Every structure is written in C-alpha cells, then in structure tokens.
Amino acid sequence: MAAPHVLALPFPAQGHVIPLMEFSHRLVQHGVKVTFVNTELNHALILGALVSKDGSSSLGGVDMVSIPDGLGDGEDRKNLARLAEAFLEVMPGELEKLIGRVSGSSVSAGGEELTWLIADASMAWAFPVARKLGLRVAAFNPVSLAMFAMRMSIPKLIRDGVVDEKGWPKRRGTFRLAPGMPPLDTTELSWNRAGDPKGQPVILDLILRNNAATHLAEAVVVSSVQELEPGAFALFPEVLTVGPLVSAEYKPAGSFWAEDDSCAEWLNAQPAGSVVYVAFGSFAIFDRAQLIELAEALALTSRPFLWVVRPDSASERWLEDLRRRAGPRGRIVSWCPQQLVLAHASTACFLSHCGWNSTVEGLVNGLPFLCWPYFTDQFLDRSYICDVWKTGLQVAPPPAIAGEAVRTVEREVIRGKIEELLGDEEIKVRALALRDVAQRAVGDDGSSRRNLTRFLDLVRGSAS
Incomplete structure (x- = not known):
C-alpha cells in the first residue's frame, strides 16, 4: 500500500502556521508524506529564520512549497481584512495550479500520489478547489474548541438576540454558548476584535463562508484537549481533538523569526x-x-x-x-x-x-x-x-x-x-x-492519542 500524501494549508499568520506544522510533524512520524503550503512571504521568512542555511525546502521531514497571497510588496499583512480580501481573489487559482504541480511531480518521480488537503478552517475556501481536483479534505482548527463552536454558532447568536445580522452586539453583558463553556462579553467577539472596525464586514463574511464550506470536510481536527473543554465538546462531539500539539522533543515549527537560543x-x-x-x-x-x-x-x-x-x-x-x-x-x-x-x-x-x-x-x-x-x-x-x-x-x-x-x-x-x-x-x-x-490526553489510550489514530486511519484509507 502506498503511503498517503497530504497537502497542508495554514492561514498565513504565525499563530496558524506553527500548530499545523506541529500536526504535520505528527503525521510524518506515522509515515504520512506532508507538503506544507505557505505564502511566498512566509515561506521566505521561515527559511530565513532557520539556523541551518543549507537552502533546504524541507522542515523536519515536512516539504515546503509556496504560493502568492495576492498582496504587493510592503502591504500590511497584519491588516486581516485586507489580507482576506487579497487571498480570496488570488489563492484559489494559485492553489489549483499548485495541486497540479505537486501531484504531477510526485507521480512522475515514483512518489506518493497526493490524496488529501488539510486546510486551516479559516481557509475553508480551499475545500471546493481540492474536491474538484479529486482530493479528500479535512479542516484543521488552531484555536480552542470553544472558538470553533462560537464561530459555527453565529446563526444561533443572531436568533438569540446576542448579535445582529452584521455580527455586532445587540446588548451589553456576558453570555455562555453552553453550560461549562467560558463566559464572554458581547463586546469581545472575535470577528469584532480583529483590527480596524471598518474591516469587520470582510472578517465576518470570511468566517461565514468558511463555516458554509466546512461541511465538505470529512474530519474536523482541533488543536485542543477534549477534557479541558467538555462544554464545547458536548456541542460538537464529532470533532477530533488532538492537542496539546507540543513536542517533548523540540522540532522546528515554522517560526517567522530567528530564535535566540x-x-x-x-x-x-x-x-x-x-x-x-x-x-x-x-x-x-x-x-x-x-x-x-x-x-x-x-x-x-x-x-x-x-x-x-x-x-x-x-x-x-x-x-x-x-x-x-x-x-x-x-x-x-x-x-x-x-x-x-x-x-x-x-x-x-x-x-x-x-x-x-x-x-x-x-x-x-x-x-x-x-x-x-x-x-x-x-x-x-x-x-x-x-x-x-x-x-x-x-x-x-x-x-x-x-x-x-x-x-x-x-x-x-x-x-x-x-x-x-x-x-x-x-x-x-x-x-x-x-x-x-x-499530558494524559496524549499518553497511552488518551483521548488525543485515540483521535490522532482515528485521523491516521481515515487518511490511510485513501492510499492504495
């Protein structure tokens, strides 16, 4: 049986690249080939930050490739609304071309056929692209299960009168999405606290688009621990919690800056x-x-x-x-x-x-x-x-x-x-x-260890 070959696509920000890279290391350890897709700028930052200057495009066994993000030189990539606008215009087409190149080069070299796309849930626009090209897809969430639940529950928040149809709070005060979940003030919703308020409509629209595309994913993976978030897990028991994605043996995880050892x-x-x-x-x-x-x-x-x-x-x-x-x-x-x-x-x-x-x-x-x-x-x-x-x-x-x-x-x-x-x-x-x-979650028979095994079984089932 051929080893499965996975394409991993993070949201182009440091806090999203690192956990997906950590998860990619787990997959590589279990015999899965991973090709990791960064934007061109982030790809250059990661290679530049590595201690080894051998010019390798591999990071701890994870192969790295890049595509444009749609922004020009010098544009502010910390402006999340502008970044979202740009990559929605450019990256779907670039991803389609990349999948063709990676698939073709792997097969021609006698390597593993590309079979899966694992994309950050904030990049779920990529799921239809991958499905059209015959890949199976999974969503990776580098946030808490509660945050995933909060974003998926925006329609409920509107129905309950917590926010209006534009995502802005209709009342002041705290609320809990479900028993056991953390309280949150209505002024602190993530889509309303993502930079300049003028960019909020773009951020909310991106979240709603991603939510709609999530049904295409065969698995939803979350960088959390089931026992730490029982309230959120009760709302979404089908998710696969695989955290903590922290290695006992330190490995390079895609830092944008050189680390001071x-x-x-x-x-x-x-x-x-x-x-x-x-x-x-x-x-x-x-x-x-x-x-x-x-x-x-x-x-x-x-x-x-x-x-x-x-x-x-x-x-x-x-x-x-x-x-x-x-x-x-x-x-x-x-x-x-x-x-x-x-x-x-x-x-x-x-x-x-x-x-x-x-x-x-x-x-x-x-x-x-x-x-x-x-x-x-x-x-x-x-x-x-x-x-x-x-x-x-x-x-x-x-x-x-x-x-x-x-x-x-x-x-x-x-x-x-x-x-x-x-x-x-x-x-x-x-x-x-x-x-x-x-620590128990990633130990023998821990919940995260079992969920990683379930995901590996799913991915391996597509290899032939």
Whole structure:
C-alpha cells in the first residue's frame, strides 16, 4: 500500500502556521508524506529564520512549497481584512495550479500520489478547489474548541438576540454558548476584535463562508484537549481533538523569526521557579508609553524576567531604552524558542496575550498566567484561564468598544498583579492539575492519542 500524501494549508499568520506544522510533524512520524503550503512571504521568512542555511525546502521531514497571497510588496499583512480580501481573489487559482504541480511531480518521480488537503478552517475556501481536483479534505482548527463552536454558532447568536445580522452586539453583558463553556462579553467577539472596525464586514463574511464550506470536510481536527473543554465538546462531539500539539522533543515549527537560543543558557543561571516570562505573540503592538510602564513594572518586582519584544514592534532606540530600564535582572530578546522556555524549571509564570498556542504551551507546563489579550480569540482564551480553569489573572480590562483608544496600564498595577499571581498557591495547584490532564490526553489510550489514530486511519484509507 502506498503511503498517503497530504497537502497542508495554514492561514498565513504565525499563530496558524506553527500548530499545523506541529500536526504535520505528527503525521510524518506515522509515515504520512506532508507538503506544507505557505505564502511566498512566509515561506521566505521561515527559511530565513532557520539556523541551518543549507537552502533546504524541507522542515523536519515536512516539504515546503509556496504560493502568492495576492498582496504587493510592503502591504500590511497584519491588516486581516485586507489580507482576506487579497487571498480570496488570488489563492484559489494559485492553489489549483499548485495541486497540479505537486501531484504531477510526485507521480512522475515514483512518489506518493497526493490524496488529501488539510486546510486551516479559516481557509475553508480551499475545500471546493481540492474536491474538484479529486482530493479528500479535512479542516484543521488552531484555536480552542470553544472558538470553533462560537464561530459555527453565529446563526444561533443572531436568533438569540446576542448579535445582529452584521455580527455586532445587540446588548451589553456576558453570555455562555453552553453550560461549562467560558463566559464572554458581547463586546469581545472575535470577528469584532480583529483590527480596524471598518474591516469587520470582510472578517465576518470570511468566517461565514468558511463555516458554509466546512461541511465538505470529512474530519474536523482541533488543536485542543477534549477534557479541558467538555462544554464545547458536548456541542460538537464529532470533532477530533488532538492537542496539546507540543513536542517533548523540540522540532522546528515554522517560526517567522530567528530564535535566540541563548535564552536557555540564561534560564539555566536563574533559580528554579523565579523567572517571569513575557511574550505577546506575533501581532500585538504596544505604544512606547505602555512598553515603558511594563519595563518599569518588571524591574519593580525584583525578579528575573525574560521578555520577547519582536523586531517589528519596537525601534532599536526603544529597545535600548527598555534594556536600560530592565536592568541586570531582565533579558530582552527579539524571539525565542518558546516551548523550551515554558518547559524550563526556572520559569515561574507567563505574562501572555493568550493566543491559543501560547495558552496550550503554558498549560501543558503547569504555569500560571497573567492575561493581557490583544484581539480576536484571545479574549475567549483569557476567559478560560481566569473564569473556568482559574489558573491566572487578568492584567487589565480591554477597551469596552472595538476601536476605542486603549488606556495605558500603570506599572504599579502590573507589578501588583505579578506579585498577586505568584503568591496564590491555589492557582499554582490548579495549573499543575491541568498540566496532568493535558499530558494524559496524549499518553497511552488518551483521548488525543485515540483521535490522532482515528485521523491516521481515515487518511490511510485513501492510499492504495
């Protein structure tokens, strides 16, 4: 029997590329050939960030190819509405041509025939393209099961009077989609918190299109753990939860920036359970006033801290100022191997934007969180951490209305929250208990291990 050959297509953003790449590594480990499709820009970033400069287009056994995203040089790819408009115009045709090239080259070289497309659920427009060319399709969700449920339930939210037909809230206050799910304020719905409010119609339209195309998928895979989200799982019991997608053995997972490997050596020199790790993902941007308040707050704690400040989020002059304020206990880096940092014995807590990848990576290492969400699904993730699992605290509330100016959080508030979190023994106990739940899921006969096997059986069934 020939090995199955899968084409993997992420949404073109760092937080989507990494979990699908991690899932691709799992498939490769079980004998599945994976060809991973990035946009041309992201493809170049990933190759440029690799330590090895051998020019290889393979990443840990995963072959990488690229297609255009429809945007020109210098256009803002953090503008999600503009990005969505561009790739909907260009990528379907480019994907069709790519599938033809990959299929032809594999067969002519005596390799595995391309049989499946696994696409990010936010790229479900690709399902009809793949089906037309004879591929079977699966949807991959790099978000919580609750967020998948929230997006799929937009018609219900409209019927229940939570939002209007344009997705905007009809009333103020919190609601739960189902018992056991996290509460969410109506002002914090992901499609209304994805950047400039003027782009909201494009974002909502993309979500609704993707929802409609999801019925073409033979399987829906979610980067989560069934036992961590029982309320959402009760709504969608057919999904295959396969998380946590965190490797005990670190492998390259498609980082857009070069990782500062010296972080590990610095952490080795710190006392156990002492370091405040600060990272806000690949999108969040703070103004200079907020960066200064955060730097001063971290210095005031008198604790060692490791702070990731992306190259695109602060000028060199700002960075010099932040390093001066950080003093000898603080280390500021542009990017780091986060999974290694979170697993290190010296790391005490995670001050985070609460992206789902970061949430799961911190959770699987039993760390308490300080939550500072920035946009989209991060507010729902914060609600899990603070209101359901009770393994963290919120630094400060976001603006009440999307597009409203963000207030600067002062240093004493931040310092106080860090001290409160690290002094709360009950939070630490709950965090360690969740770590054990997550680790059991990928152990022998764990729910995620069983679901991975089910998915592998499905994919292998198409190979001949």
